[in-house]
Amino acid sequence: MAYEITRDYIRTGNSRSGQSIGTVRFIVSHDTGNPGSTAYGNRNYFNTQQPSASAHTFIDDKYILEIIPLNEKAWHVRSSVTGDNRRYGANANDAAIGVELCHGGKINFQEAYNRYVWYHAYLCDKFNLNPNSHIIAHATLDPARRTDPINILRTYGISWSMFIDDVEEALRHFNGSAPSPPRISKPPASEVGSVRVKLPIGEGDSGPFVRDIQQELIKAGYRLPRYGADGIFGEETENAVMKFQRDYHLAVDGLVGPITLNKLQEVNHQRVSSTDFPLPTGIYRRGDQGDAVKQIQRALKQINFNPGAIDGIYGPKTEDAVRRFQSMYRALADDGIYGPNTRKYIRMELDD
Ligand SMILES: [Zn+2]
Structure with missing residues (x-):
């Protein structure tokens, strides 16, 4: 093989x-x-x-x-x-x-x-x-x-x-x-260096690269309820692209050219750092409430450990998110309690 x-x-x-x-x-x-x-x-x-x-x-x-x-x-x-x-x-x-x-x-x-x-x-x-x-x-x-x-x-x-x-x-x-x-193999023409030579992509195009764009659109919050990421650039995808372009003040033409593609990827891969997500220095655990808990939840969400609603309540979902995060690191106890060590590693993850 x-x-x-x-x-x-x-x-x-x-x-x-x-x-x-x-x-x-x-x-x-x-x-x-x-x-x-x-x-x-x-x-x-x-x-x-x-x-x-x-x-x-x-x-x-x-x-x-x-x-x-x-x-x-x-x-x-x-x-x-x-x-x-x-x-x-x-x-x-x-x-x-x-x-x-x-x-x-x-x-x-x-x-x-x-x-x-x-x-x-x-x-x-x-x-x-x-x-x-x-x-x-x-x-x-x-x-x-x-x-x-x-x-x-x-x-x-x-x-x-x-x-x-x-x-x-x-x-x-x-x-x-x-x-x-x-x-x-050189990638098929519809995908090859689409970024460089084959853009813009628009209605009528199809293939893996269209599917990538559709996945990026969905990730950015532009749902494709009827066809999903099917790899075919139809009217639904075009409408989503136009809505995205309107929302981000780009020229609204329904085509994915370099500017739209860059913006889409920027939105989905925003480079953030720990300074964007202040974190409390104390110890917080299940049952705690307040803005400090909200900060913890925001940071967890940012690094893809879903803490449930950002409601400032350290409930079971937030506790579970903390525990899942801790389980990634040998240096952390998987106790679901947020403290200075967990804070340190969340900050490193934010800066990564
Ligand atoms: Zn690696």
Whole structure:
């Protein structure tokens, strides 16, 4: 079984420095942590928003998408962690390929996982790496802050060692029979660098990229009640685009060009920081009420831990959101009580 690899690189900028990576010594496995975001959705985000973070490859149930050439650096692990230096004698960003698993939403996990496994084997073959020692989870490198992709795999019943076994099995097939090299495909015309060359997208267009736009519209609060994100740009999508353009004071033409697309992605991926979300310094728990609780709820909502209504009441939903957040970090007790430590980690998450 061989999959196609699609190479559709983002432009250079904060996300893609163009710096050479030298020798690839290991692979860091990630997941996007953003349920439902697709490989192309990520590519478009990194291409237009250019955050100072990135990874080489995003994998969903349809694409193995390399957005940064494998001989260039990507920014996928904090340089302050030390495990990468200790194990491999180099910073991950200087010597590792970063691979992201897209999951959740409408992404078929099994299809995405198969590609993820296969691609790790492909990299091991290409760079002569051993799955057991040269593949490392982001969570292992940065345990205080990260759980990816171990937690997500576990929610699908796959332990880390099962994943490594699967990669080894896939790699045996590479070694056993000289594999035909994977096909490198340019994405289909309706999607390719749609951001650069095929915009604007409008009524009559169809394909995965239209579906990405529809998903972004829905995420931004523009419902598509009749057809949903069906990949076909019809009247309902056009109306939603026009409403979005009106709301954000853009030219209202119902077409998704670069300005509308940028605005849409900006709205959905607003870069915020902890200064936008002041947090109380005391200890709060179930039963507490007031503005401080409201601040906690707002911050939790921002980092996608739904605390229920932002009503200033520390009820069961808020307690549960705090507990779920705490469960991501080994340094925190999963007690559902907000205190200085939880505050510290929420702030880090806001700034991430
Ligand atoms: Zn990661």
